[in-house]
Amino acid sequence: MLFAAFPASSQVITDTIPQATDSVPQVTDTVPESTDTVPPTSIDPQLLELTNARVPKEYTLGKIKITGTKYLDEQLLISISGLTPGDKLTIPGGDNFSKAINNLWRQNLFSNVQIFFTNVTDGVVDLEINVTERPRLSKFSFKGVRKSDIEELTKKSGLVKGRVVTENTKISAVQAIQKYYTEKGFQSAQVRVEEVPDPSKTNTVTVVFNVNRGAKVRINEVNFYGNQSVTELRLKKQMKGTKEMTKITIHPSDVTSTYGENTKQSFKEYLKDFGFLSITKTKEYLDPYFRFKLFSSAKFNETKYNEDKEKILQYYNSLGFRDAAIVADTHYINNRGSLNVDLKVNEGNRYYFGDITWRGNTKYSDSILNLILGIKKGDIYNAKNLNTKLGKEVTAEGGDISNLYQDDGYLFFQVDPIETAVYNDTIDYEIRLREGPQATIKNITISGNEKTKEHVIRREIRTLPGEKFSRSDLIRSNREIAQLGYFNQEKIGINPVPNPEDGTVDIQYTVEERSSDQLELSAGWGGGIGLTGTLGVSFNNFSINNIWNKKAWDPLPTGDGQKLSLRVQSNGRAYQSYNFSFTEPWLGGKKRNSLTVSLYKSVFRTGGIGSDGRYFFSDSNRLKNFGATIALGKQLKWPDDFFTLVYSLNYTQYKLINYPLFVSSFDSGVSNNVNVKFALSRNSAGPNPMFPVSGSNFLLSAQFTPPYSLFNKKIS
Incomplete structure (x- = not known):
């Protein structure tokens, strides 16, 4: 019950909202009873007249005062209420007060709202809006859960300390x-909420979520009913997110479903059907008895289950059953505490393609289009395959009708397959084409490259101003930009912007820079050896042109797409190695001809145990290596431009001191080696170089060393 204390010199009329519910209640006009222990000595006659009025009269709103708020701004609440000094009020009969209360109530910030008349003078009414704020969240915790789950539950619950606690807030957290x-x-997880006032802070509460996870429920078996043309095992294979648990038994489940009964194949029928000659039939026979799922968690996820049902229908459609439907499905806990999933399907009839005719094609003849489509009369109906062949579903591989046209500049090309007749089990199609005009590339814009110079990206792009639009060139350009490794592959954007007025198209490329440099650092300590370690850095987007420009050092000059590598490795005095490498991928800047120069030097030492009992390494037993390589690479045009040929000339010098590296008779002196290496490679993998989804990559190399013994007879 709501009540209010009245001043001795005033009479109050209130509009109130009852407490303790989140729903919007009916607004009532009441006159609260006075609870003052001291009786009033005087009453404002104008307030009394206002209270007892029966005839509507117009008043002007005067002052508005907000009381009861602890955290909210008073002027903001007045603004939310919709009341403004100077407003005209009709009392009784007006709806200004009820609207104000509803406006405040909808904010979900208050558990009670009251409006009081505090003064009436010459037709001007002063108001007091009294609010009771809902408690705010001081802290919250979870009981009955693992420590590893607390962080995830905190994120998913959506609770924030300091915010108002409502019933909706708690319900949303429980559902999460x-x-x-x-x-x-855990299919039967239960959550009980405890809300306790926090004595350390005013009008705040502590919320505790008591969680009872229950037993973990795994999928025992998935059963299909009504499938006549497709085996149950093949349907289960389509369900990527709903897997059964491992099963080994001599007594298969005999649970009867409301959808009917599945008759299992007997051993005699298995032998009679020569099932032992087929791996698939053997799996189908053994499935009720033996099922080995090594990497399957067998958890039931409602979202993945719904996705799997769509995959089942897509699989049916690919087999020609375009009317296939899952008419009913259910899942329930069996007497062993695991989950059974039952699905009832209606396969419908299997359909086949009939006559396919073309309409609107002027560029290519029907025979060419039929050849590319690859679908003949009598083929099993497959809507997905039809859309893929027409290019309605874009693929990186291409080879479809849309790709044929768009590679020849027909940017505005459209194709629509229309069913013209369905009779018995045959479907006739008319494929309608709208070729449109050919589009020429006008402008190429690049944005998002903060460090990489624009010419580094532009030289990788296959779309050039003045050429015809080509979808294949867009796909290839996307791959080449991704292969650079300087950008986030998922954020590479290509946006063709048509200009219908002049038949051209602008292409906008957007990239997002990411760090491509690498740092290698390791260290250790070995007994008798001392300090060991490796330090290596690779700058994959280096700029040698700006090496003398101090402003470009951040920390090194970058942006020209060159590669600089430095590496030092030490194993105490036993071994040291120094490596340097520089690569210019576009020598001259006009063609993809690469130049690589690398140098390396290493020292090996052997030793023994000295008189002090410690292991030592001596310069009297050592091997020094020095090597240099220069390589030239060239992109080929035949058989295609994915091929690259690299020629490299390598020189290595060996200086030996009591170090029999080659043969025991030669342990001191200098040895030189020169060889030539040819490497032929083809790399079409992509578009992401780290996780390619198409293409291939192979390398064929050969290395030749001159026959020194023919030139120097002293060499045996």
Whole structure:
């Protein structure tokens, strides 16, 4: 019950909202009873007249005062209420006060709102809006959960300290917790909420979520009913997110479903059908008895389950059953505490392609289009395959009708397959084409490259101003930009912007820079050896042109797409190695001809145990290596431009001191080696170089060393 204390010199009329609910209640006009122990000595006659009025009269709103708020700005609440000094009020009968209360109530910030008349003078009414703020969240915790789950539950619950606590807030948090554990396989997780006032802070509460996860439920078996043309095992294979648990038994499940009964194949039928000659039939026979799922968690996830049902229908459609439907499905806990999933399907009839005719094609003849389409009369109906061949579903591989046209500049090309007749089990199609005009590339713009120079990106792009638009060139350009390794492959954007007025198209490329440099650092200590370690750096987007420009050092000059590598490795005095490498991928800047120069030097030493009992290394037993390589690479045009040929000339010098490296008779002196290496490679993998989804990569190399013994007879 609501009540209010009245001043001795005033009479109050209130509009109130009852407490303790989140729903919007009916607004009532009441006159609260006075609870003052001291009786009033005087009453404002104008307030009394206003209270007892029966005839509507117009008043002007005067002052507005907000009381009861602890955290909210008073002027903001007045603004939210919709009341403004100077407003005209009709009392009784007006709806200004009820609207004000509803406006404040909808904010979900208050558990009670009251409006009081505090003064009436010459037709001007002063108001007091009294609010009771809902408690705010001081802290919250989870009981009955693992420590590893607390962080995830904190994120998913959406709770924030200091915010108002409502019933909706708690319900949303409980649903998020239950969903979290349902996805982990706890189908019967229960959450109980405790809300306790926090005595350390005014009008705040502590919320405790008591979680009972229950037992983890795994999928025992998935059963299909009504499938006549497709075996149950093939349907289960389509369900990537709903897997059964491992099973080994001599008594298969005999649970009867409301959808009917699945008759299992007997051993005699298996032998009679020569099932032992087929791996698939053997799996189908053994499935009720033996099922080995090594990497399957067998958790039931509602979202993945719904996705799997769509995959089942897509699989049916690919087999020609375009009317296939899952008419009913259910999942329930069996008497062993695991989950059974039953699905009832209606396969419908299998359909086949009939006559396919073309309409609107002027560029290519029907025979050429039929050849590319690759679908003949009598083929099993497959809508997905039809859309893929037409280019309605874009693929990186291309080879479809849309790709044929768009590679020849027909940017505005459209194709629509129309069913013209369905009779018995045959479907006739008319494929309607709108070729449109050919588009020429006008402008190429690049944005997002903060460090990389524009010419580094532009030289990789296959779309050039003045040439016809080509979808294949866009796909290839995307791959080449990704292969650079300087940008986030997922954020590479290509946006063709048509200009219908002049038949041209602008192409906008957007990239997002990412760090491509590498740092290698390791260190250790070995007994008798001392300090060991490796330090290596690779700058994959280096700029040698700006090496003398101090402003470009951040920390090194970058942006020209060159590669600089430095590496030092030490194993105490036993071994030291120094490596340097520089690569210019576009020598001259006009063609993809690469130049690589590398130098390396290493020292090996052997030793023994000295008189002091410690291991030592001596310069009297050592091997020094010095090597240099220069390589020239060239992109080939035949058989295609994915091929690259690299020629390299290598020189290595060996200086030996009591170090029999080659033969025991030669342990001191100098040895030189010169060889030539040819490497032929083809790399079409992509578009992401780290995780390619198409293409291939191979390398063929040969290395030749001159026959020194023919020139120097002293060499045996």
